[in-house]
Amino acid sequence: MNTLIINPGPPLPHSTLPEFAEQKPSSYFVPRIQQRVPIYERERAKASLRGIRLLEPNWDGYNAERVTKAGANAQRLFEILENQTPGLINPDILPTSAGTVTMEWQSVEGEAYVEIGNTKYSCFIHRRLGQPQYYQGDAESIESSLLNIVQQSIFAVPVSNTTINIA
């Protein structure tokens, strides 16, 4: 029987640095959900939402509705996202011709979709290996708990799969 011998090579440089070796992993590994999204990305999304609120009737040429009220509700949800779930990345934000605003997140874990109207919202979260979960309610009283579910469902990272932050 042939045996494959793998040469592990020389020790990695960091193992020779006592300062590094003495650090606890938690000093170097920060779960993605605790990382903050750059301010300029948040500002760009907020500018997009402001633009959506200003759309005139028939903005798509196919008799689209204005998005003023739904846009305000979407802005409020985005403020909740920014202030209470700082690790949640920006969604793709789009107006629909029905006068609603959609927010979509995608990750390797699955997808989440929130559509916000003048008075109601609809949401589904579909993990790659599961059945979709459906949520709906009053658009003016969406709470951060919905965004927490989005974050935990498709962006939560187990401790063993954390990201290395060297800087």
Added chain:
Amino acid sequence: MADIPEEVFAKEVIVRAICSPYHLKDGKVIVAAYHPTPETDEVSVMRHDYMGSDACKAKAKELENPATNKIYEGLAVLSAAQIRSAGCGIKDSRHVYPGHADIKMGIIVPRGEPPAPEDAKLLLDRKRRLLRFTNYFRDPEPQTINWTGEKLIPKV
């Protein structure tokens, strides 16, 4: 324009006008291009076999509205068979103008409100399937009257 049968045949070439900024992202068509008109399940399209490329472009350019920054960019092409295999229907709607048709998404979108979440998912899935079939032709000369781009054919 040729006599147009009411039936939309499987091999027919169907065209959807694409405008920026809300139908495109980074030059690619996005699902928003296939969102139905409020209080209907319908997405307006054109029957290319009977209208031809130039008339399709002329109708598409009518949607432009520089005042609201809505700019005609090109034409998205599907076959009727592809539309049906995406789980949608297609029907002639000559009352709009001869050659007009509607993709029937099967989910009526309320005005100003989202559909129920189960319907929202179904609609998004169908829009994505349409998008996968879409052959998008960016207009090389959007200012001109006639279509000067590549031949408008569905994705194989």
